[in-house]
Amino acid sequence: MRPLKIAIVGCGKIADAHVEEVGKIAGAHVAAVCDRELLMAEQLAVRYGVKSHYHDFAQLLAEIRPDVVHITTPPQSHLALALQSLDAGSHVYIEKPFAMTRAESARIVEQATRVGRLVTVGHSFAFDPLTIALRQMRDDGFLGDVVHVESHLGYNLSGAFGAALMGDRSHWVHGLPGKLFHNNIDHVLHKIEDFIPEDAPRIVARATRRLPAGFGDERDDLMDELRVMLEGSTATAFATFSSHAVPVRHFARVWGTRNTVTADYVTRVLAVEQGEKYPSAIGRLLPAFAQAREYRRGGWKNVRRFMRSEFQFFSGMNELFRRFYQSINDGGTPPIAYGRILRIAGWMDDIFAQVESGLKSREGVR
Amino acid sequence: MKRLVTGAGGFLGRALVEKLLARPGADLRCLVRSEVQADRLRALALAYPAAQLEVVTGNLLARDDVARAVDGVDVVYHLAASLKGSPADIFLNTVVASNRLLDALAGPPRTIVMVSSLGVYGTAALGHNAVLDEATPLEPHPERRDVYSHAKWRQEKLFRDRCAHDGHRLVILRPGVIYGPGGAPISARVGLNLFGVFLHLGGNNVIPLTHVENCADAIVAASEHPDAVGQAFNVIDDDLPTSRRYLSRYRRDVAPLRTLWIPYGAMQALSRTVEWYHRYSRGQLPAVFTRYKTATLWKGTRFDNGKLKRIGWSPRISTRDGLRASFAWLREAKSA
Numbered sequence: 294m295r296p297l298k299i300a301i302v303g304c305g306k307i308a309d310a311h312v313e314e315v316g317k318i319a320g321a322h323v324a325a326v327c328d329r330e331l332l333m334a335e336q337l338a339v340r341y342g343v344k345s346h347y348h349d350f351a352q353l354l355a356e357i358r359p360d361v362v363h364i365t366t367p368p369q370s371h372l373a374l375a376l377q378s379l380d381a382g383s384h385v386y387i388e389k390p391f392a393m394t395r396a397e398s399a400r401i402v403e404q405a406t407r408v409g410r411l412v413t414v415g416h417s418f419a420f421d422p423l424t425i426a427l428r429q430m431r432d433d434g435f436l437g438d439v440v441h442v443e444s445h446l447g448y449n450l451s452g453a454f455g456a457a458l459m460g461d462r463s464h465w466v467h468g469l470p471g472k473l474f475h476n477n478i479d480h481v482l483h484k485i486e487d488f489i490p491e492d493a494p495r496i497v498a499r500a501t502r503r504l505p506a507g508f509g510d511e512r513d514d515l516m517d518e519l520r521v522m523l524e525g526s527t528a529t530a531f532a533t534f535s536s537h538a539v540p541v542r543h544f545a546r547v548w549g550t551r552n553t554v555t556a557d558y559v560t561r562v563l564a565v566e567q568g569e570k571y572p573s574a575i576g577r578l579l580p581a582f583a584q585a586r587e588y589r590r591g592g593w594k595n596v597r598r599f600m601r602s603e604f605q606f607f608s609g610m611n612e613l614f615r616r617f618y619q620s621i622n623d624g625g626t627p628p629i630a631y632g633r634i635l636r637i638a639g640w641m642d643d644i645f646a647q648v649e650s651g652l653k654s655r656e657g658v659r
Numbered sequence: 660m661k662r663l664v665t666g667a668g669g670f671l672g673r674a675l676v677e678k679l680l681a682r683p684g685a686d687l688r689c690l691v692r693s694e695v696q697a698d699r700l701r702a703l704a705l706a707y708p709a710a711q712l713e714v715v716t717g718n719l720l721a722r723d724d725v726a727r728a729v730d731g732v733d734v735v736y737h738l739a740a741s742l743k744g745s746p747a748d749i750f751l752n753t754v755v756a757s758n759r760l761l762d763a764l765a766g767p768p769r770t771i772v773m774v775s776s777l778g779v780y781g782t783a784a785l786g787h788n789a790v791l792d793e794a795t796p797l798e799p800h801p802e803r804r805d806v807y808s809h810a811k812w813r814q815e816k817l818f819r820d821r822c823a824h825d826g827h828r829l830v831i832l833r834p835g836v837i838y839g840p841g842g843a844p845i846s847a848r849v850g851l852n853l854f855g856v857f858l859h860l861g862g863n864n865v866i867p868l869t870h871v872e873n874c875a876d877a878i879v880a881a882s883e884h885p886d887a888v889g890q891a892f893n894v895i896d897d898d899l900p901t902s903r904r905y906l907s908r909y910r911r912d913v914a915p916l917r918t919l920w921i922p923y924g925a926m927q928a929l930s931r932t933v934e935w936y937h938r939y940s941r942g943q944l945p946a947v948f949t950r951y952k953t954a955t956l957w958k959g960t961r962f963d964n965g966k967l968k969r970i971g972w973s974p975r976i977s978t979r980d981g982l983r984a985s986f987a988w989l990r991e992a993k994s995a
Contacts, residue, residue, distance in 0.1 A: 339802045410967040509694075602941055
């Protein structure tokens with residue numbers, strides 16, 4: 294692979310993963326990092342031995358001339374930084390969410406097409422080994438026709454990120470149209486889009502808040518439970534996001550006319566759902582053991598991957614980086630089609646608008 | 660004289676606030692993150708009706724909040740720091756937050772008392788049983804330490820550089836392990852829990868404890884002594900226990916614990932293996948232990964508190980009494 298110079302703008306939590314995963318790819322290296330807080334850029338550079346750090350992004354682009362810019366800033370700045378990077382001749386990887394709205398997303402895609410550079414979005418779970426295997430099952434006809442998809446993401450509001458945003462009323466998450474959901478539901482929706490690739494499925498979205506209010510500021514507006522139903526022409530889907538259900542789960546379940554499969558991103562197992570194959574009580578006894586066998590097999594598969602050092606937390610992100618860099622070097626198409634990026638951005642606009650109007654109507658009722 | 664305490668809602672912060680409220684003519688402003696913390700401080704102040712207390716709820720990262728907090732203050736006690744979270748969060752809430760505070764303090768010189776950490780010293784380079792005092796060189800490789808120590812090192816450097824530039828009178832306190840009723844149960848210097856077994860790593864190392872009340876006394880003493888300006892002071896109590904002694908008392912007085920002692924030599928070998936595997940597996944498991952961190956924490960360093968005593972501080976609460984009260988509180992907390 295032709296050596297690629299990578300620059301990272303935005304030195305928050307996820308930037309650590311970017312530096313580490315780029316470091317695992319032969320022929321790519323992080324040449325510089327940037328953050329409008331110079332101290333944040335400095336800490337990332339010092340901890341990972343990155344040679345240059347900046348707080349002025351224009352200066353970085355002029356001096357480093359990166360082949361690829363990874364944008365890991367809050368979404369409010371994605372559009373401006375992406376356009377600036379593209380105009381400077383860099384390809385652009387943008388952490389999810391791609392932009393604030395579909396309109397902003399379209400502007401980035403149009404600009405990339407116009408200047409002949411590639412962009413992609415951090416839908417890292419789309420390149421996770423489990424998701425790749427699930428798509429392969431679809432392509433092989435193992436699932437039959439997909440009838441329904443259920444995609445769920447649990448979230449721990451008491452975790453490091455949750456605590457940071459609930460402890461700071463000026464945290465950038467509070468300024469997003471979809472707030473907490475906006476920063477997370479890409480991971481829920483792209484798994485559905487694999488099976489319902491339609492621009493305008495019928496969407497019904499509803500959000501609630503279980504966390505008690507009482508901050509007296511923006512934090513009281515944060516919804517923490519989201520339910521979405523999508524109705525496509527041939528299949529339906531449920532997207533759920535929960536900040537309170539215990540344990541925190543993350544899975545996609547795909548119901549097909551031939552088989553139903555669950556990709557469990559917590560246990561890291563892809564399990565084929567087992568039904569009754571035999572009559573009577575015996576028939577009802579056996580499926581539990583067959584289901585257990587699915588998980589046991591999956592567990593041992595993970596052990597073998599661990600022994601080969603392939604059981605990496607950010608394996609999906611790493612695979613996405615590799616494919617993106619490969620497409621840059623080959624002059625090919627990026628790993629995530631632009632139509633797909635825009636479709637998901639459009640769904641998100643619709644969901645957040647419904648959440649907003651649902652809240653307003655409920656306030657009106659009160 | 661108006662005094663500001665940042666991080667006033669924390670373990671040490673509350674103890675310091677109480678000390679300052681008890682002083683004649685107390686005029687105190689406290690910056691806390693939440694209304695819960697604010698209410699707790701207001702309740703504390705009820706016992707000191709002559710004292711002036713103003714509580715500002717806000718975040719050091721928000722310039723407006725910081726501007727409100729520093730307005731008209733003469734002395735700043737900066738205790739706010741982040742102990743947990745991602746590395747970026749720890750840096751943001753410790754170093755960047757400090758930078759915001761220093762930005763807001765631009766103008767007339769003030770007295771700034773900054774609470775740092777013993778973690779800023781280059782302990783790994785010391786020999787076995789070397790004595791750590793304020794003349795010990797600072798950490799030459801902070802990035803090889805845990806993120807908290809790295810952030811405190813950078814925070815201290817920021818304060819030294821900016822106070823020298825802006826003319827503030829800076830006093831630095833470097834506490835060891837702050838303990839007391841309401842505090843954390845066991846320091847990482849003693850060991851850590853791994854899959855239900857407590858790995859005892861401290862062995863015969865001395866644990867540099869300071870009781871929260873003694874530490875608060877030290878902060879007040881250093882802030883008021885004219886010779887303290889421009890100086891740094893280690894804050895460590897007398898009669899410090901070894902890790903082994905601490906753990907045995909914990910097991911006797913608080914709760915039984917399945918422990919496995921790992922001697923220093925074995926810990927170095929384990930750290931080497933962990934480092935090797937981390938590299939070999941391309942980060943599949945984190946390098947929780949490294950030889951550098953191990954040398955920093957468990958090489959047998961001893962600690963000196965003579966400099967702080969020379970400005971008039973002495974630990975009011977003995978380590979024996981402090982541990983007894985602390986363990987009693989932990990025992991009750993566990994049974995509650």
